[in-house]
Amino acid sequence: MNLYGREMRAHRKSLLIWIAGIIVMLTIGMGEYTSMEESGNAMNALLADMPKALKALMGIGELDIGTPLGYYGVLFLYLLLMAAIHASMLGAAILSKEERDKTAEFLLAKPLSRRRLLVYKLLAALTNVVIFNVVMLVSSLLVVGAYGQGETTAPAIVFLLMGMLLVQVVFLTVGMAIAGAGRQPKRAVAFSASAMLLTFLLSMAIEISGHIDYLRFLTPFQYVDAAVVMDTGIEASYTLLSLGISALSLIILFVGYNRRDMK
Amino acid sequence: MNMYLYELRAYRNVTIIWIASIVGFVLLMMSMYPTFASDAEAFMELFASMPDSVVQAMGIGIDSIASLLGYYSYIFLYVLLCGAIQAMHLGGSILSKETREKTADFLLAKPVTRVAIMTSKLLAALTLLLATNAIYFAAASLIAAMVAQEPYDYGAFALISFSLLLLQLIFLAMGIAAALLLPRMKTVLPVTLGTVFAFFVLTFIGSSTGDGLLRYATPFHYYDRAYMIQHGGYETGFVTASIVIIVACTLFGYRRYQKRDVHAV
Numbered sequence: 001m002n003l004y005g006r007e008m009r010a011h012r013k014s015l016l017i018w019i020a021g022i023i024v025m026l027t028i029g030m031g032e033y034t035s036m037e038e039s040g041n042a043m044n045a046l047l048a049d050m051p052k053a054l055k056a057l058m059g060i061g062e063l064d065i066g067t068p069l070g071y072y073g074v075l076f077l078y079l080l081l082m083a084a085i086h087a088s089m090l091g092a093a094i095l096s097k098e099e100r101d102k103t104a105e106f107l108l109a110k111p112l113s114r115r116r117l118l119v120y121k122l123l124a125a126l127t128n129v130v131i132f133n134v135v136m137l138v139s140s141l142l143v144v145g146a147y148g149q150g151e152t153t154a155p156a157i158v159f160l161l162m163g164m165l166l167v168q169v170v171f172l173t174v175g176m177a178i179a180g181a182g183r184q185p186k187r188a189v190a191f192s193a194s195a196m197l198l199t200f201l202l203s204m205a206i207e208i209s210g211h212i213d214y215l216r217f218l219t220p221f222q223y224v225d226a227a228v229v230m231d232t233g234i235e236a237s238y239t240l241l242s243l244g245i246s247a248l249s250l251i252i253l254f255v256g257y258n259r260r261d262m263k
Numbered sequence: 264m265n266m267y268l269y270e271l272r273a274y275r276n277v278t279i280i281w282i283a284s285i286v287g288f289v290l291l292m293m294s295m296y297p298t299f300a301s302d303a304e305a306f307m308e309l310f311a312s313m314p315d316s317v318v319q320a321m322g323i324g325i326d327s328i329a330s331l332l333g334y335y336s337y338i339f340l341y342v343l344l345c346g347a348i349q350a351m352h353l354g355g356s357i358l359s360k361e362t363r364e365k366t367a368d369f370l371l372a373k374p375v376t377r378v379a380i381m382t383s384k385l386l387a388a389l390t391l392l393l394a395t396n397a398i399y400f401a402a403a404s405l406i407a408a409m410v411a412q413e414p415y416d417y418g419a420f421a422l423i424s425f426s427l428l429l430l431q432l433i434f435l436a437m438g439i440a441a442a443l444l445l446p447r448m449k450t451v452l453p454v455t456l457g458t459v460f461a462f463f464v465l466t467f468i469g470s471s472t473g474d475g476l477l478r479y480a481t482p483f484h485y486y487d488r489a490y491m492i493q494h495g496g497y498e499t500g501f502v503t504a505s506i507v508i509i510v511a512c513t514l515f516g517y518r519r520y521q522k523r524d525v526h527a528v
Contacts, residue, residue, distance in 0.1 A: 014453070021457075025464060078464055085460065089453055101449070189452050197348075201288055201341065209295045 003117065007094060007124035015128055018086055019135050025082065026136075029075045030143045033068060063227050068147040069156055072140065073226035079136065080164055080221060084196050087129055087168040091175025092192035094125050095257075099185035104262045114258050122176065122250075129168045137161040156230040163224030163234045166242045170220045171196055173249035181256025185263060217241060266370075266380060270357060270387035278391045281349045285342055285395075286402040292338045296331065296410045303329035331407065331415045332423070336488035339423055342399075343430055343483060344463055350392060350431035352455045354438025357384050358520070359448040367525045381520050385513070388435055396428040419492045426486035426497070433482045433505050434459065436512035443519040479504055 064070035098104040107117065140161065144153050174195065179188035203221035206212055216222040223238035358381070361367040370380065403424055407415070438455065442448055466483040478484040478501075485501040 017457075021461070029464075082460070082464075085456055089456070093450065093453075097449075189450060193452060193456060197345075198284075204341065205291055205295075208292070208299070211295075211298065 003120040088171040088196040091172040095179035096185040096188040177249035266383035350434040351438035354435040355451040440512040
């Protein structure tokens, strides 16, 4: 339990910076909505006829940017990207930093099995990710609510944020697996972040092309398509797929870390 | 000279990976251009019949997006994103890695001045970025020639591609400044990704408010591709701004590096 507390303290500062980032991002981002709203209906008519690829290029997709919620959906992609960056770097760093800072020997000499060590680190990382998500949820509800005119936006936002949590957990566990089971702790954070960036670019490519939808399962960014999730919630298949990826990463992590030679 | 060659070798593989991924991305996106162009054609007709105020609100880039250059400009934003991460990470790590990896006292005990160390490291970083851009430009020209359906303005294409180097130099300088500003950079990547994505997101938010002073806040806005296509050149104000940032960060880097206290292991 000491380890858990230590990790929470060690990541407190960076979490606070991220939280400030979320709030700034949300307020500035939704602030733009006011200027969007003014050009109103003509814009919507135009958007309705715009080809899908063009909309994807502009980040609009199938959302109705004339409403606060629709506009939030456009913004959501970037919020999701933020969450993914946070989770993938946190996951890789929380394990690889011991070897980077040359404290692995110290830690592993303690009367604590590697399995327990992983469990505490995993718990600490999950707590961080959940705090990130809750802050995002609360501030989204407040900011979007402030622009709405009485329509109920809460369920859609809650769905979106649940989707975000899934994506966060996927990137977190994959990052931990890369750092814990991989053989290059120094580069683990870079590997984890580039894997995340690659899936983001793939997601953009899928949106723009429109012909390679069958690749969607490869990138978590596609699991929570804002337009779909706001209507019907996260598709069960994608939920299962994310949980499957996470479970697989955890198995790799626990098996790999136990056999690993520390540097 | 030894330090220069050493750094080039140290970063060779990383640079090759960056080049390969950027070129791969452009290849993937540009290969979709032919289908995209036919889709957009129909939409353009509708667009022409819209009132002027709507056209204004959508932003200037839209009327050219069906063209190769317009499409390339949109994709290019992501190329810039990758390039910025590469450059800032390079700038941040090339100077801070000595302290991080506890090789600083080894290096500083050699009969070279700190200015010489800094200069060779900077030159190495510059060479790597130049190589990246040269290969990128060659590859992008080739890809564009393959997918083009109508002749396009090669000058504007070159201008757009060249702005990658200019943006990378800004981020390289910022990376160097960051490495020397923070007392001990334990990890470079979080700082890099944080800065680059903050600017990147600001770009999206700023893009709908149009021009004005806000554009100076994010380097991603300095080289406006619609402007380049129309006028065949860069905007003087923003070129000046880039030079000021680069010079200021580099000077700060030199001054700070000469005076900095480097801990022995």
